[in-house]
Amino acid sequence: MESAIRTEDLCIVYGKKTVLQGITVDFPKNSITSIIGPSGCGKTTLLLSLDDMIREVPDAMVSGDVYIGKEKTSSMPQSELRRRVGLVFQTPVPFPFSVYDNLTYAPKYYGNRDRKNLDRIVREKLEMVGLYDEIKDDLWKSALKFSGGQQQRICIARALTADPDVLLLDEPCSALDIKSTSIIEETLKKLKEKYTIIIVTHNIAQARRLSDKVVFLKDGRLIEEGDAGTFFNSPEHPDTNDFLGGVYG
Amino acid sequence: MTFFTMAVLAFVIIFILKEALPVFREVSLIEFIFGNEWMPVEGIGKGTHFGIFNFIAATVYVSFLAMLIAVSVGLGAAVYLSCVASSRARTFIYPFIDLLAGIPSVVYGFIGLNVLVRFFLKTGVHTGSCVLAAAIILSVMLLPYLVSSSSESLLKSRELYLKAGTALGVDKWYTIASVIIPASGKSLLRCMILAIGRAMGETMAVMMVIGNANLFPTLLGKSESIAAVIALEMGTAVNGSTHFHALYAAGLVLIVIMLAINFGVKNLIKKL
Amino acid sequence: MKIKGLLIKLWAYMGIVIIFMVTVFFFAYIFLEGHSVISREFIFEAPSGMVLGSEGGIFPAITGSLAFTLTAVIIGSVPAVSTALYVVYFCKKSRMTELIHTVVQCFSGIPSIVLGLFSYSLFVRDLNFGRCILSGGIALGIMILPFIEVRAEKTFRELDPAMVRSAYALGCTKTHTIWTIVLPACRGELFSGIILGGCYAMGATAPMIFTGAVAYAGNPTSLFKPAMALPLHLYLLVAQGHTSLDMAYGTAFVMMAVILFSNILVTIYARRRHYTWNQQ
Numbered sequence: 001m002e003s004a005i006r007t008e009d010l011c012i013v014y015g016k017k018t019v020l021q022g023i024t025v026d027f028p029k030n031s032i033t034s035i036i037g038p039s040g041c042g043k044t045t046l047l048l049s050l051d052d053m054i055r056e057v058p059d060a061m062v063s064g065d066v067y068i069g070k071e072k073t074s075s076m077p078q079s080e081l082r083r084r085v086g087l088v089f090q091t092p093v094p095f096p097f098s099v100y101d102n103l104t105y106a107p108k109y110y111g112n113r114d115r116k117n118l119d120r121i122v123r124e125k126l127e128m129v130g131l132y133d134e135i136k137d138d139l140w141k142s143a144l145k146f147s148g149g150q151q152q153r154i155c156i157a158r159a160l161t162a163d164p165d166v167l168l169l170d171e172p173c174s175a176l177d178i179k180s181t182s183i184i185e186e187t188l189k190k191l192k193e194k195y196t197i198i199i200v201t202h203n204i205a206q207a208r209r210l211s212d213k214v215v216f217l218k219d220g221r222l223i224e225e226g227d228a229g230t231f232f233n234s235p236e237h238p239d240t241n242d243f244l245g246g247v248y249g
Numbered sequence: 250m251t252f253f254t255m256a257v258l259a260f261v262i263i264f265i266l267k268e269a270l271p272v273f274r275e276v277s278l279i280e281f282i283f284g285n286e287w288m289p290v291e292g293i294g295k296g297t298h299f300g301i302f303n304f305i306a307a308t309v310y311v312s313f314l315a316m317l318i319a320v321s322v323g324l325g326a327a328v329y330l331s332c333v334a335s336s337r338a339r340t341f342i343y344p345f346i347d348l349l350a351g352i353p354s355v356v357y358g359f360i361g362l363n364v365l366v367r368f369f370l371k372t373g374v375h376t377g378s379c380v381l382a383a384a385i386i387l388s389v390m391l392l393p394y395l396v397s398s399s400s401e402s403l404l405k406s407r408e409l410y411l412k413a414g415t416a417l418g419v420d421k422w423y424t425i426a427s428v429i430i431p432a433s434g435k436s437l438l439r440c441m442i443l444a445i446g447r448a449m450g451e452t453m454a455v456m457m458v459i460g461n462a463n464l465f466p467t468l469l470g471k472s473e474s475i476a477a478v479i480a481l482e483m484g485t486a487v488n489g490s491t492h493f494h495a496l497y498a499a500g501l502v503l504i505v506i507m508l509a510i511n512f513g514v515k516n517l518i519k520k521l
Numbered sequence: 522m523k524i525k526g527l528l529i530k531l532w533a534y535m536g537i538v539i540i541f542m543v544t545v546f547f548f549a550y551i552f553l554e555g556h557s558v559i560s561r562e563f564i565f566e567a568p569s570g571m572v573l574g575s576e577g578g579i580f581p582a583i584t585g586s587l588a589f590t591l592t593a594v595i596i597g598s599v600p601a602v603s604t605a606l607y608v609v610y611f612c613k614k615s616r617m618t619e620l621i622h623t624v625v626q627c628f629s630g631i632p633s634i635v636l637g638l639f640s641y642s643l644f645v646r647d648l649n650f651g652r653c654i655l656s657g658g659i660a661l662g663i664m665i666l667p668f669i670e671v672r673a674e675k676t677f678r679e680l681d682p683a684m685v686r687s688a689y690a691l692g693c694t695k696t697h698t699i700w701t702i703v704l705p706a707c708r709g710e711l712f713s714g715i716i717l718g719g720c721y722a723m724g725a726t727a728p729m730i731f732t733g734a735v736a737y738a739g740n741p742t743s744l745f746k747p748a749m750a751l752p753l754h755l756y757l758l759v760a761q762g763h764t765s766l767d768m769a770y771g772t773a774f775v776m777m778a779v780i781l782f783s784n785i786l787v788t789i790y791a792r793r794r795h796y797t798w799n800q801q
Contacts, residue, residue: 055613058613078692079692129523158691254600255604255621257663258624258625265635265638268639268642300529307710322539326537347717348544348548349547351720351724351784352547352780354726355724355753356773356776402643425526450634452726452727481590481798483638500634512772
């Protein structure tokens, strides 16, 4: 399958500690790839490096390359890269203004000032996360007043307003209850028709429910990657077996 | 902007150094620090003397005394705030303590003069102004800093240990005494150091109640702190004279003492 | 070992009670002794009398103090907030952060009187500004700079980094993010920090004794003229002895009232914001 984003020999060092070592992996287009592994294995670091967000971490040193399609991200302007890659965090973090302002924040930044156009974007993106009917009367309410699950979906919708190709999610459900989790999972399954989705999760069951491809990391190294069916049913590496069997993690 | 700020700050330090150093052309460092005669303007055939030992002693003496009083009250209050008070009560008490921090030092001095000094006068201390009065007033000024910073660090270790302690069936107060306070010992020490720094630099309140006489500090006697000397004599010192540079040097000595205590204790904490 | 726990308990309750009493005593004392002096004339008239200040009011001192405080707040808060922003959002080397922290810490350690001395010799003497609001304001500004910086930095660090990164992830530049997300979200805390810094500057006497504040002057009209200031006025009244003791109480009353008022303002403001933030 065609790859949307791909890393080549990616190494990341924080101060003196090596966090990722020689990661070469590709993420296929229009599918959901899960990154799993025990805590501290570098899952989040890998995700952040795809969006160049790793530069915001103090003392982080990066070597190796990341490609979007055929382009090297390091030769791309940072804002262009970040526009093409959306990012959603572990805890829902709406900006402290209304839902409408949250969703128009990025379009306005890119010079979109036409009211009708903005209305359309808000509606379209909220529909994508299945939230429009639920909250269409409360668009001017502070985004902080919604439930955790709704806030997280607002954040996903907000990430989509920059029209990315790739959507990165860092344990998006770990702060939410089961019901909100399953709504978000459904949303993601729908979204993969239009976007490439990469999700970090520590929930193996979730990875099994969602993913088309799985990437397994341990101690900063890539242990195994592959098609979800094969990965869960017949893992090749003993470490993967231990992990799935619950020996550690 | 940051570099501008840093540059300004560095400039201030260099400026102080530049103004302070000329004094050592006339007075040796040892004489300056350990001499106890301060005669900045030539008297009748006596010559000038610049020795600030008494001032240093007074500054240190007053500060540590104030610290002692403040810790004995403030730490108790911090324990109360961090371990007894509900979070609702805390949101009421913290602003209250901030209020104490907001009172201008002149007002402290004023109250000290009208209440403490009068009290000491009645109990028979000559003129009433004394080191103890200054220390008491200073300790009240230190209280808010001490309480808010130390209750913050106590709160952290309370969250870690109190539940574990009570889960063992141990009395809450016993856990506080035997686990929580020792566990935050280091950060409590750090809070005290910050407070000491404040105490040493305080000018007005101390100046108004300490009596301002160049004497070696005793509990009920008059004395004079470094900061007070500078404040009192800055206006009369002739520009560029040795006297003027000596005041700068006194300020420098004050800064050096504070920094030395600060960094000394920091390293000590690291080693512990 | 029950005794140990009991002692601590006693100590804790005593500590809080003593603090409570001391605070109440300070305010009550000044308010009780000072309220009789307060009148329209006292607030709005200039000091007069054979011994200056024994009659009349303190209006020029109030306006002078305001002028000093404003100057100090402007001079102190802008670099303080930008330094805090730099440290939190732009500085990528932890060594650099440490260096800046050390410098700021050294600065908060410099006694205010030494800052006064510095400003006196640099601005009043070398640059020939003379005693004026600007020279005093700069000394006060440098004094409150570390105070505001520490608070601002704490506020920025407490802001969820994921929120800031979300804005970056949408492709926004740091500057844009700071203007549209960080500063609005931290507005309340920054505001309280600056107000408290202002109070601190208003109450400080040492840095302005010889740099800008004088015993008698009219209302401030220019940055390059000296002015009166409440704390110095109080100090001088006290130094004059019993003739002006009542006036001294009155002056202290006004200062305490200002402090009380701004603290209440800050507390209410902070609590309201806290409330709206935590409401989900």
